[in-house]
Amino acid sequence: MAKNEMDSHCFSMWPFDQVVALNKKRSYLAFADFLIDSHFYGFVYESKARSKVCMDYGKYGTELEIITDSVEEFFQKYLVDPRALCLLS
Numbered sequence: 001m002a003k004n005e006m007d008s009h010c011f012s013m014w015p016f017d018q019v020v021a022l023n024k025k026r027s028y029l030a031f032a033d034f035l036i037d038s039h040f041y042g043f044v045y046e047s048k049a050r051s052k053v054c055m056d057y058g059k060y061g062t063e064l065e066i067i068t069d070s071v072e073e074f075f076q077k078y079l080v081d082p083r084a085l086c087l088l089s
Helices: 018-023 071-080
Strands: 011-013 029-036 039-047 050-056 064-066
Touching: 018 029, 050 071, 064 071
Parallel strands: none
Antiparallel strands: 011 029, 029 039, 039 050, 050 064
16 A cells, blocks of 8 residues: 555555665554554564564554464454454445
8 A cells, every 4th residue: 555545444554665764663563554544554573484463552552463374364353353453344
């Protein structure tokens, strides 16, 4: 997606330059947001072959919430049940 572009679920997947710029001080690799920074989605590294996906509520919360056990599961839910990822449907 282009910078600041959202889909019909108000989900914005960041272009590479935005990923680099916005990940300098995070403990996970953020790659997207919902409703212009309402909350962020990120990869939590487990091994070279696997990452979980977390949600970060930023200033509204203090802990990361693991929402899927794999990147594949995240995109499956995105396609089938976006509400499970706190997205509009």
